[in-house]
Amino acid sequence: MSPRLVVLGPPGAGKTTVGQLLAERLGVSFRDTDEDVVTATGRAISDIFTTDGEPAFRALEEDAVAAGLAEHDGVLALGGGAVLSAATRERLAGHAVVFLNVGTAEGVRRTGLSTARPLLAGVNPRSTFKALLDARLPLYREVATVEVVTDDLEPEQVVDAVLARWRPSAG
Ligand SMILES: Nc1ncnc2c1ncn2[C@@H]1O[C@H](COP(=O)(O)OP(=O)(O)OP(=O)(O)O)[C@@H](O)[C@H]1O
Numbered sequence: 001m002s003p004r005l006v007v008l009g010p011p012g013a014g015k016t017t018v019g020q021l022l023a024e025r026l027g028v029s030f031r032d033t034d035e036d037v038v039t040a041t042g043r044a045i046s047d048i049f050t051t052d053g054e055p056a057f058r059a060l061e062e063d064a065v066a067a068g069l070a071e072h073d074g075v076l077a078l079g080g081g082a083v084l085s086a087a088t089r090e091r092l093a094g095h096a097v098v099f100l101n102v103g104t105a106e107g108v109r110r111t112g113l114s115t116a117r118p119l120l121a122g123v124n125p126r127s128t129f130k131a132l133l134d135a136r137l138p139l140y141r142e143v144a145t146v147e148v149v150t151d152d153l154e155p156e157q158v159v160d161a162v163l164a165r166w167r168p169s170a171g
């Protein structure tokens with residue numbers, strides 16, 4: 001079993017929003033590794049980050065991604081930092097992987113009103129977001145088979161762009 005599509009990108013790129021819409025359009029189910037970590041631990045992601053630290057969250061996330069890739073046949077959204085794991089990047093080889101990109105200004109705008117994102121909770125979310133994006137862009141691109149820049153698109157338009165460019169050659 002293998003996901004039809006894996007969706008990744010930075011916070012606010014729309015992995016959850018667009019991933020759900022993509023699943024609806026394709027008539028398949030949606031799964032989100034952030035949600036899987038919350039379900040498995042019974043804890044909020046911000047609590048895991050604050051109490052146990054980021055490495056503990058990354059270990060849980062790596063397991064959630066491996067399980068999702070092995071068990072899920074619909075659309076699988078990964079946490080924004082999942083690509084930081086070399087093991088995860090290796091596991092993504094051969095999958096249809098959509099990179100939803102978003103620039104700093106729009107990414108901060110979309111995530112700015114939420115306190116649920118521990119990595120962006122500091123004093124300067126803009127510089128934090130930019131640093132995160134700079135560090136991760138090569139990693140997202142290393143594993144992606146399709147990239148869509150979402151800044152000027154509504155979620156349904158992002159879905160249209162993904163479906164227009166994704167060729168389901170792998171089934
Ligand atoms: N293309 C878009 N245009 C406008 N708003 C968007 C778009 N995509 C997502 N949003 C909005 O941005 C916010 C963040 O979207 P979403 O939660 O889907 O991002 P995410 O990539 O799953 O983030 P995270 O990494 O934190 O899980 C939501 O309020 C959502 O409605």
Ligand SMILES: O=C(O)C1=C[C@@H](O)[C@@H](O)[C@H](O)C1
Nearest residue numbers: 011034079080081117118119
């Ligand atoms: O970009 C990140 O590192 C994160 C994104 C979210 O999806 C969550 O996985 C968590 O808040 C960390």
Ligand SMILES: [Mg+2]
Nearest residue numbers: 015016017034
């Ligand atoms: Mg999400």
